[in-house]
Amino acid sequence: MTEKEKNDFFYVCSLIEYVARQTQNRRGVIVKILGKEGIEKQLYDAEVNHCLSFEQVSDELIEHYKIQEGDFDTITGCKYTVPSYLDIGKLYSIMIEDCAEPGKEVEELLKIFASFISDKISNFQTDVYYQNPNYLECSYKAGYLLD
Numbered sequence: 429m430t431e432k433e434k435n436d437f438f439y440v441c442s443l444i445e446y447v448a449r450q451t452q453n454r455r456g457v458i459v460k461i462l463g464k465e466g467i468e469k470q471l472y473d474a475e476v477n478h479c480l481s482f483e484q485v486s487d488e489l490i491e492h493y494k495i496q497e498g499d500f501d502t503i504t505g506c507k508y509t510v511p512s513y514l515d516i517g518k519l520y521s522i523m524i525e526d527c528a529e530p531g532k533e534v535e536e537l538l539k540i541f542a543s544f545i546s547d548k549i550s551n552f553q554t555d556v557y558y559q560n561p562n563y564l565e566c567s568y569k570a571g572y573l574l575d
Contacts, residue, residue, distance in 0.1 A: 429525055429533065436474035437524055437533065442517025443470060444541065446482045447489055448550075449513060453498035455550060456542040461493050467534050482513070502550045510552045519549065522561050523568065543568055 429437070444462075448455045459467065470477075470489075477485050489495065503510055520540060528536035540546065545568040548556045556564070556573070567573045 429530075432475070433471075433533070434521065434525060435478075436471045437537070438517055438521040439474040439478060440467065440470045440517075441520035441524070441537070442514050443477075443482065443485060443489070445513040445516040445520070447486050447495065448500075449503060450486050451490060451495050451497055452501045453495065454500045455546045457498060457500075458495070459538055459541040461495055462489075464534060464538060466493065467537060471534070500550075502552050506552045508552075511557055516549065516557065519557065519561060519564070523565055526561070526565055527568070540568060544571070548573060 444455055444458050447453075448458045451458075462470070520537075523540055524533055524536050527540065545564060548554070548567075549564070563574065
């Protein structure tokens with residue numbers, strides 16, 4: 429991946445996290461709604477959208493895709509500081525870069541966000557997010573959290 433592509437994936441992963449938090453949806457729900465074409469469009473638009481606020485782009489996505497309010501609230505009631513949507517976006521972009529075959533990054537994004545690991549990372553009442561990215565990648569590939 430080029431540096432530009434890495435930045436675009438970081439932006440789109442952060443945007444998915446932001447939209448999911450705004451709408452209280454699982455991250456997999458958001459990528460399913462966007463679909464492959466929607467993800468590819470967001471990657472294409474990322475360079476321009478970097479200049480806009482996440483709030484504006486999120487509002488536009490929610491409206492365009494008619495994303496409904498969910499019940500997956502991972503923020504309210506957290507005892508400790510919640511990692512930022514940018515921190516989570518960076519984690520996902522690293523996982524995509526490390527796990528995807530060249531040219532298959534969009535497909536890997538869809539798989540990672542739809543997998544069990546996404547809900548585990550989003551549970552901010554645990555320390556899963558803070559685990560080593562290699563551990564998260566190996567757990568993702570295994571299909572369960574490794575001991």
